[in-house]
Amino acid sequence: MSGFVAVASLAEVPPGSKKLIEVNGVEVLLCNSVDRIFAVENLCSHAEEKLDCGRMRAGWIACPIHGARFDLATGEAMNPPATQPIQTWPVRISGDVIEIAL
Numbered sequence: 001m002s003g004f005v006a007v008a009s010l011a012e013v014p015p016g017s018k019k020l021i022e023v024n025g026v027e028v029l030l031c032n033s034v035d036r037i038f039a040v041e042n043l044c045s046h047a048e049e050k051l052d053c054g055r056m057r058a059g060w061i062a063c064p065i066h067g068a069r070f071d072l073a074t075g076e077a078m079n080p081p082a083t084q085p086i087q088t089w090p091v092r093i094s095g096d097v098i099e100i101a102l
């Protein structure tokens with residue numbers, strides 16, 4: 001795993017919002033939920049659809065296509081039709097900057 005890289009400012013991802021970024025050619029979704037920033041891959045593990053338009057609630061995001069929900073902290077699939085986790089990355093806050101480790 002490489003070191004942490006700065007990807008956005010905290011102000012760009014206010015509570016309850018998400019922001020799509022691209023790091024090294026990978027689409028990463030930054031999610032501000034339950035007073036914490038999460039970084040997950042913008043790709044559902046069921047049929048590889050994008051998650052950025054999905055509903056986000058207390059620590060999870062739902063795929064907008066078939067409704068599978070994923071735990072933002074672990075990437076774990078919480079309900080069918082998805083069974084596999086999505087990729088997540090460690091997040092670190094440095095001052096007002098969001099850093100992730102890819």
Ligand code: FES
Nearest residue numbers: 044046047063066
């Ligand atoms: S593509 Fe996400 S649940 Fe089917």
